[in-house]
Amino acid sequence: MINIIGLGYIGLPTALMFAKSGEVVVGTDYNTDLVNSLEKGILPFEEEGLEELHQKALNNGITFSTEYQKTHTYILAVPTPYIKESKKLDPKYVISALNSVLDVCDKGASVIIESTVSPGTVDKYVRPEIERRGYVIGEDIHLLHAPERIIPGNMIYELEHNSRTIGADNIEIGEKIKGLYLNFCKADIVVTDIRSAEMSKVVENTFRDINIAFANELAKICQMDNMDVYEIIRIANMHPRVNIMQPGPGVGGHCISVDPWFLVGDYPDLTNLILTARKINDSMPKHVLGRIRDIMREHNIKDISKVGLYGLAYKEDVDDTRESPTLQLLERMDEHLAFGVKVFDPHVKNSVVDYQSANFEEFLNEIEILVIMVGHNHIKENLNLIKSKHVLDTKNICTFEGVYKL
Numbered sequence: 001m002i003n004i005i006g007l008g009y010i011g012l013p014t015a016l017m018f019a020k021s022g023e024v025v026v027g028t029d030y031n032t033d034l035v036n037s038l039e040k041g042i043l044p045f046e047e048e049g050l051e052e053l054h055q056k057a058l059n060n061g062i063t064f065s066t067e068y069q070k071t072h073t074y075i076l077a078v079p080t081p082y083i084k085e086s087k088k089l090d091p092k093y094v095i096s097a098l099n100s101v102l103d104v105c106d107k108g109a110s111v112i113i114e115s116t117v118s119p120g121t122v123d124k125y126v127r128p129e130i131e132r133r134g135y136v137i138g139e140d141i142h143l144l145h146a147p148e149r150i151i152p153g154n155m156i157y158e159l160e161h162n163s164r165t166i167g168a169d170n171i172e173i174g175e176k177i178k179g180l181y182l183n184f185c186k187a188d189i190v191v192t193d194i195r196s197a198e199m200s201k202v203v204e205n206t207f208r209d210i211n212i213a214f215a216n217e218l219a220k221i222c223q224m225d226n227m228d229v230y231e232i233i234r235i236a237n238m239h240p241r242v243n244i245m246q247p248g249p250g251v252g253g254h255c256i257s258v259d260p261w262f263l264v265g266d267y268p269d270l271t272n273l274i275l276t277a278r279k280i281n282d283s284m285p286k287h288v289l290g291r292i293r294d295i296m297r298e299h300n301i302k303d304i305s306k307v308g309l310y311g312l313a314y315k316e317d318v319d320d321t322r323e324s325p326t327l328q329l330l331e332r333m334d335e336h337l338a339f340g341v342k343v344f345d346p347h348v349k350n351s352v353v354d355y356q357s358a359n360f361e362e363f364l365n366e367i368e369i370l371v372i373m374v375g376h377n378h379i380k381e382n383l384n385l386i387k388s389k390h391v392l393d394t395k396n397i398c399t400f401e402g403v404y405k406l
């Protein structure tokens with residue numbers, strides 16, 4: 001039996017995949033409401049194909065509980081936030097889950113940490129905690145780190161098709177756990193040491209952050225001198241060794257905008273490029289605000305409530321608002337006491353911010369300037385409804401005349 005701890009964006013789909021592939025799975029979370037909903041077939045977030053997978057897993061006997069189970073295999077997918085001031089990882093959830101596992105586990109159990117951790121976390125926090133409890137690592141407990149690579153919006157497909165990494169102290173145990181993941185993962189699984197697994201995960205997200213920052217810096221340069229950044233990127237990308245990403249209103253989500261800070265926090269003197277990229281991406285909401293101000297001036301619009309932000313999610317076609325550029329932008333506006341901007345997101349049903357409209361047409365009726373912050377399919381299908389507005393399109397999805405770009 002596999003006991004998966006933490007039924008969030010990563011733990012839940014992973015638990016369901018294991019159950020679908022025939023493993024006996026218990027998903028554990030301290031949130032009683034979540035556990036009860038999952039037992040009833042209700043999901044906590046939207047994700048393509050997740051409902052169907054949930055049903056299959058339930059049919060295969062997956063159960064959900066607030067209790068940790070006595071077993072031989074644990075997967076920890078609990079949050080690993082960073083401390084805002086120091087930019088260092090806060091391992092409190094990992095350590096508390098680990099302790100609850102240690103309270104009940106079989107001798108010789110494998111504890112697999114899936115949560116993204118900053119390089120060195122297992123050595124710095126996890127090993128000492130296990131030893132403090134009097135367990136011998138490698139005998140009583142086997143430690144592994146198996147970071148995920150799935151992207152919200154395409155999680156189910158990627159769980160099956162992305163290659164993955166398993167870091168283990170003991171190669172034989174690593175190979176055994178690899179066998180377990182091969183139940184649903186059809187791609188290569190590399191077995192390595194724990195430090196390399198920790199580092200490669202953070203490096204992957206940092207790579208993407210730096211590359212997005214380059215696109216965002218280009219957007220600012222091009223805007224300054226009236227050049228079309230999208231045309232320039234399109235042409236440059238025709239070079240066989242150039243692959244520039246797309247600029248946008250900022251970088252959100254709980255991965256790319258967070259993981260690079262782990263490196264900056266731990267190696268402050270060695271992370272000039274990484275820190276600069278972070279700053280560029282974090283500066284994008286301010287850049288968008290400047291563009292909104294320009295458009296308001298040009299059209300002599302003085303009332304901020306005539307401005308509507310489309311999209312609260314951190315990217316297209318998901319309902320996840322963690323670290324979203326729109327929330328970052330609203331925070332900045334708050335600091336400047338600029339309240340009243342309208343917000344709408346077709347995927348974010350619960351009220352996350354003030355002035356959030358529940359109805360798209362009502363939202364449009366109230367505004368003169370529409371800022372596209374997220375390129376949901378919904379807006380792509382409704383472009384005809386927004387033509388009468390002054391549109392600031394930060395995602396380059398509008399093709400009609402007179403649209404303002406980043």
Ligand code: SAJ
Nearest residue numbers: 149150151204205208245246248251252253255256314315
């Ligand atoms: N973004 C841009 N320009 C681009 C691409 C993305 O501005 O060209 C923005 C998005 O709008 C969003 C942010 O970046 O705000 C991040 O989105 P994303 O789609 O690039 O990535 P995430 O955060 O959803 O998922 C990432 C993925 N990592 C990599 O691609 C290296 C995913 O594979 C990881 O599993 C995930 O982080 C994670 O959990 O670590």
